[in-house]
Amino acid sequence: MPDLGDFTPRSGRPLAGIKVVDLSKILAGPYVSMTLADLGADVIKVEHPEGGDPTRQWGPPFQGPDATYYLAANRGKRSVTLDLKSPEGQETAHRLIADADVVVENFRPGSGLQQVFEHTRLTERYPRLVVLHISAFGDHGPLRDEPGYDMVAQAMSGLMSLTGEADGPPVKAGIAAGDLGAALFGAIGVLSALVERARTGLGQYVTTSLYETQLALHINWATGYFATGQTPSRLGSGHPNLVPYQAYPASDGHFVIAVGNNALFARLCTLIGLPELASDPRFANNRDRVANRDQLNTELERVLRTRTVAEWCALLKEGGVPVAPIQNLAEVYEHPQTAALDIVQTVDHPVAGPLRQVAFPVNYHGNRPPVRTAPPLLGEHTEEVLNPPSRSAQ
Known part of the structure; x- marks a missing residue:
């Protein structure tokens, strides 16, 4: 039976031996791949040679050459620069995918790159591959081709209608709830597909969206609405079902x-x-x-x-x-509870120096997966990944 690689559940690296090719950018997809990297997977982040992931410039603040926004979602990866719109870049990407276990992408539906790396072609060519596609509104419906922006998803999914004071305007959540919700459900989708592949030997196409995951997170708001037909309103910090x-x-x-x-x-x-x-x-x-x-x-x-x-x-x-x-x-970050959990770890960045990161929030038999490497510089590992030294030269 196919396995999940070097499965070492008590090491804090249960995904050791799993290779991930990350073709995504911004937040939802990169957060999925960072989660897989935290769990021990080898994640290769593919970026355009000119500028790379746009979040590298989403600042201030910056720490070293990159914005802290980029640094928040890309640790533990290796960066390779490829122009995926060129035949040469596409050929090289397929070389990386050929022995990969997972591909993560958030190409806009109907875009040229989405067609080039269309999931049916990938799964036909690489039957064991798990392909995760994250979009704004899902693969079907009248909004399927809309671009994915967190605030748009928060507005369209109803989150903003539930957030804010009763007599004030709607406001977005303080965190990127749309992107991060999709990332967490996307990671669950990938991990469950890998478990099924261990039984069947076959990968599959996994999809989720910012919109769908926000609906899933409505929880009691949704069931309350289904039961009463009454549209809920904002309660500030209040709870719809409990007082005080x-x-x-x-x-x-x-x-x-x-x-x-x-x-x-x-x-x-x-x-x-x-x-x-x-x-x-x-x-x-x-x-x-x-x-x-x-x-x-x-x-x-x-x-x-x-x-x-x-x-x-x-x-x-x-x-x-x-x-x-x-x-x-x-x-929060000065609180003794935070210190006791050892969830804030420091890793050395080649330019910025010591870099603090919030580590993975799950422990395995008492072991927290360590922050292994800093978010990579643009193209830092291109030569290492694409032209590794031959065994005879080692």
């Missing part, structure tokens, strides 16, 4: 309270000096609290504004109520 479960103002900032049941609500009311709220028929059960969200929040905010974030967090945490300050990134 949001950010609240203290005297010096905001913090979050997360109450998931009636017992926790009663405990919260006692701790903040409003025990009568727990027996108020408007608030006694979660169903009632959701229906009377605004009235309850008015009562809570009146008291919560009287003390600091630190005071409330200490009091409520000691009393067993889920609570947390809202940290900025400086606080």
Whole structure:
């Protein structure tokens, strides 16, 4: 039975022996291939000789010659420069693909490159190959040929209609939720296809899109809409199904309270000096609290504004109520919990010097896959990959 290469599950490199040719650019595709690289795969990033991946210039900020945006999604890879629009570049790309396990691409549907590297041709020529195609809206439907931009996907998928304060304008998520959602589901698709190939010996064509993955992430928003037919509206930091479960103002900032049941609500009311709220028929059960969200929040905010974030967090945490300050990134990366997890690692970049990276967030038998190599310089490994030294010369 075909296997997955040098499978070493306790080393933190379960994809060792897997070769990936990454023909994608920007974020969704490169994040997939970086994930595979973190898991031990040999990832060859193919870039155009003139400028390479556009995110290399998506700055400031820059660290060394490249923007930090590029540095965020391309560690652990080898960069090869090819002009894929030229016959020579296409021939060389096929040389790389010939013994590859996975190809990742996000060519725009109907484009010249999408036709050149059309999946049926690839899978016919390389039956064991797993091809991942990421698009904006999927392979079918009236929007299939639209280009893939994260904000467009957030708008079209409904995410922006759910994000922001109730009386404010819609806003996009603070992270590239469309791109990253597609990347994570794309990685799941690739890994499951490799597992199936181990049984059948055959690869397959795997597709996902920014639009589809955002719909999958609606979760309770979608099922609530299906059940009621009512279009949900923005709730700021609030939860559609739980109250109190949001950010609240203290005297010096905001913090979050997360109450998931009636017992926790009663405990919260006692701790903040409003025990009568727990027996108020408007608030006694979660169903009632959701229906009377605004009235309850008015009562809570009146008291919560009287003390600091630190005071409330200490009091409520000691009393067993889920609570947390809202940290900025400086606080996050200085927090002892972050340090204890060893998730921020440093790797040497040939030009920029020491480069900090957020490592892969899954451990294997207690081992976190290490950040092995820095994001490559443009074309850094072209000679190494395309003209490796012969065994006799070694």
